Amino acid sequence: MAGVADYSIATLGSHSALQILRGAKDEGFKTIAVCRSDHAFIYRHFGVADEIIEIKSYDEFHKVEDDLIRRNAILIPHASLIAYVPPKVIEDLRVLHYGNRRILFWEADRERQRIWLERAGLNLPRVFRSPSEIDCFAIVKFYGARGGQGYFLVKNEQEFWQKIERVGELREYTIQEYIVGIPVYIHYFYSVIRGELEIMGFDRRYESNADGIGRIPAEDQGRIDVTYTIVGNFPLMLRESLLPEVFRMGERVVRVSREICSPGIWGPFCLETVVTPDLKFYVFEISARIVAGTNVFMETSPYALIKHGKPMSTGRRIALEIREAIEQGRLKEILG
Numbered sequence: 424m425a426g427v428a429d430y431s432i433a434t435l436g437s438h439s440a441l442q443i444l445r446g447a448k449d450e451g452f453k454t455i456a457v458c459r460s461d462h463a464f465i466y467r468h469f470g471v472a473d474e475i476i477e478i479k480s481y482d483e484f485h486k487v488e489d490d491l492i493r494r495n496a497i498l499i500p501h502a503s504l505i506a507y508v509p510p511k512v513i514e515d516l517r518v519l520h521y522g523n524r525r526i527l528f529w530e531a532d533r534e535r536q537r538i539w540l541e542r543a544g545l546n547l548p549r550v551f552r553s554p555s556e557i558d559c560f561a562i563v564k565f566y567g568a569r570g571g572q573g574y575f576l577v578k579n580e581q582e583f584w585q586k587i588e589r590v591g592e593l594r595e596y597t598i599q600e601y602i603v604g605i606p607v608y609i610h611y612f613y614s615v616i617r618g619e620l621e622i623m624g625f626d627r628r629y630e631s632n633a634d635g636i637g638r639i640p641a642e643d644q645g646r647i648d649v650t651y652t653i654v655g656n657f658p659l660m661l662r663e664s665l666l667p668e669v670f671r672m673g674e675r676v677v678r679v680s681r682e683i684c685s686p687g688i689w690g691p692f693c694l695e696t697v698v699t700p701d702l703k704f705y706v707f708e709i710s711a712r713i714v715a716g717t718n719v720f721m722e723t724s725p726y727a728l729i730k731h732g733k734p735m736s737t738g739r740r741i742a743l744e745i746r747e748a749i750e751q752g753r754l755k756e757i758l759g
């Protein structure tokens with residue numbers, strides 16, 4: 424029977440690679456970081472990779488695929504892999520891949536995301552198909568995960584045209600109702616092997632300049648355009664009475680994923696929400712893989728510690744799932 428010694432865990436050296444590789448080592452796997460040459464020293468410095476495969480640019484990722492296959496590597500996806508490696512390369516990957524690869528394309532498409540989340544019965548911010556429809560405070564977002572960079576707020580159509588002109592290059596955008604509340608990022612893990620949804624923790628983001636506006640006098644705040652460039656994350660403990668709703672939302676997302684993109688979503692995923700004063704969760708985005716907010720729990724979150732009885736990061740949880748799958752002869756069920 425195969426064991427962890429027969430496989431390696433590999434990921435691209437970026438995003439949440441430290442957490443993924445450290446977690447894999449904790450579960451007894453050999454680890455591989457595929458890094459841009461100028462980033463390799465980070466993974467050497469932290470000692471999380473048994474092997475570092477250097478590439479000059481992310482476009483060269485496909486060139487190392489045979490090396491990974493030879494080492495029986497299982498590739499763990501994250502946002503940088505999806506953002507930097509061309510979709511066609513991801514689609515055609517032959518190396519073992521953890522998670523349902525096709526669900527990543529649902530995540531990448533805002534329209535499809537909406538269908539998925541709506542069918543799961545979640546509260547979503549309204550979307551304005553054209554600037555003329557704007558009838559409340561709205562947020563203008565550009566396509567492609569750029570960590571909130573360049574997003575702006577508008578009150579009406581006129582303000583929209585004024586502000587979009589300043590953007591310069593014309594990029595695809597979406598206009599969403601702005602939900603006034605507080606952002607809560609919910610980190611889930613669905614285990615195929617144990618047939619159970621887990622909560623890995625919650626975080627909130629630290630965004631520039633949105634989180635800095637309160638540091639200047641109120642009378643001057645109106646002169647500043649608010650934007651949402653992510654700089655870091657904070658851990659968050661949620662009111663315990665909100666946990667049942669959190670579980671219900673996650674379970675519905677998993678159930679609907681099986682209908683829209685069989686066999687559905689598994690492993691880590693995140694609902695990005697704003698919670699209003701009446702304690703409603705509005706979901707403005709889903710990430711169908713590990714998100715960088717889990718890095719605040721590189722050792723563990725309190726929830727994961729209680730659940731597992733030992734420190735458990737999302738990176739380690741992935742490796743634990745893979746280890747249990749290998750030990751039970753069920754690896755195929757979690758690759759996709």
Ligand code: ATP
Pocket residue numbers: 548562564567568569570571572574599600601602603606628630651695697707708
């Ligand atoms: P990523 O893909 O890296 O998660 P992104 O570039 O897609 O980031 P979002 O996460 O969609 O950006 O949004 C950036 C920030 O804007 C969020 O952290 C949140 O604070 C705010 N935000 C987004 N949508 C809404 C909304 N509908 N109402 C209120 N705030 C919002």
